Amino acid sequence: MATQTPAPAQTYTFQDALGHEVTVAYGPERVVALMGSYAETWLLAGGKLVGTTEDAISERDLELDADTKVIGQVKTPDVEKVLELDPDFVILSPDIEGHLKLDELLGKAGVSHAYFKVEEFEEYLAMLKICTELTGREDLYVQNGTAIAEQIDNVKMQAALSSYRPSVLFVRALSTKAKAKAKDNFVCTMLDELGCDNIAARHDSLLEDLSMEEIITEDPDFIFVVTMGEEQAALDALKAGIQSNPAWNNLSAVKNGKYIILDKDLFHYKPNARWGESYETLAKYLYPQLFQ
Template sequence: MKIKIMAYAVMLFVVLNGLAGCGKKAAESVSASPEGYRFTDALGQEVTVQNPERVVALMGSFAEIWLSAGGTLTGVTDDAFEERGLELSKEIVSVGKFNSPSMEKIIALNPDLVLLSSETKEHAALKEVFKQAGIPAAYFKVTHFEDYLSMLKTCTEITGKPELYEKNGLDAEAEIKEILSGSKPQTTPSVLLLITYSGGAAGQNSKTMTGKMLKDLGCRNIADENQSLLKEFNMESIVKEDPDYIFVIPMGNDDDLARKNLKETIEKNPAWSGLTAVKGGRYILLPKEKFLYKPNGKWAESYTYLWEILYGTNE
């Protein structure tokens, strides 16, 4: 119901505010054109764009990818400023939070392309709204490095700057391959990967961003085998598996608060201090910049960070 109301409100906004010029321009961008670039997005939509100059990115990491592809931005969400620390001009407008963007602000910017995440339900809910408003909207899925490469390639093909795909994508891929080619011990390290919340923590498997990196590095994630760890913190299962390493990704912006939450929830359990990883100093809080937020062009740095913890320096 809320989505329908939003859609009607947006259409009413378009009509009442005389944005016919916006609708006309967007319709021209969407129509098939020999000069345009056509691709299929993560939701299966056929998207056609032609030299977009007024681009709005509804996720900070997508704003960074678009800039890395040589594009320019008109609007971004707050996380582009707060989390990514991007150097953006004062002319670039904030259109709200990534999970609650303002359609009114987006439409007012007269965009010729909007970049959205197919994995964010609030973004997926806007698909028909953008279609009805005649605004080209492209959805991308970026969880793993390969997804980042795919989006970057599409963006550089749109901007016509393939050299930036090589610089910001293929060079990082070569670094990662070199890291993974390093020698590893014959024994496979077992790991527990946790992400913290205000009320505790839950496990993450190898399908997640950091989980995939650990798998690539030769680790066995205990949450792959014990699915109950993905729903709640299960000390009995953790004690039984007794992983070699425990990695924790803190949510939120306050690391001190994250540590406090850990102490007040999982660490107060008497069995926690008896775990092999805890006793051996292999209970590690990972930096959000490398493992919560998408590393984008610095993905190789995240792989290196984990490699050095697991196996020492890679020389």
């Protein structure tokens, strides 16, 4: 008697960022992403969207289908609009309170949904892997994932040839405040992997408020700034703040042209398939002699 070949699996099961076991039917066609970054990742995996949040357009400028609906802001998605779209898969973030509140509601409605945490490249790669498993587009996992990983590895290997370990101050600036970051940010991860000495790791006070006294004492080789919100307003606030100190122009980074405003597309928003470009851009600033 001939043995029957088992039918291929109809669903894919994985663990999300909240530790939930999530089961989704292969090839979901009515997907809603509640963050522009995740909307882009789903598109990079070859998927289609029926709904996403406003930042996918205002910040990401994604090319969405004409019938893709905007279902609110990233922090305040409209659950009624989400459910009206009859989604078969919803993508959320565990770092946004408004998303966490939807867990029970979506569960009761019988909607497959998953939380993804993406703060650095490896987490993006893991999310892309799951998304391409669902879409059946392994080729796009290679194109937008493993090929980028190879690019990043090459940049890190090249940077490792330098015996110089540059000291850096990384600042995130709003129109109302500016703070240094030492960790829990993908730019900090990249700076660390490229061999930098982040001075904020030694000075907790810089994490709360930029202390010109400590910046002068450390005199970092580089000062990198990423603006949030309206860029010019954030830069004007910096000029009225720490840059108004008479000692500012005597800092080595300022005198040597190493006070650098970073591109928001590469260093504020998650760069996704451009992550390799982000690493390479930083490496060219840090080690110009190695990256001609």
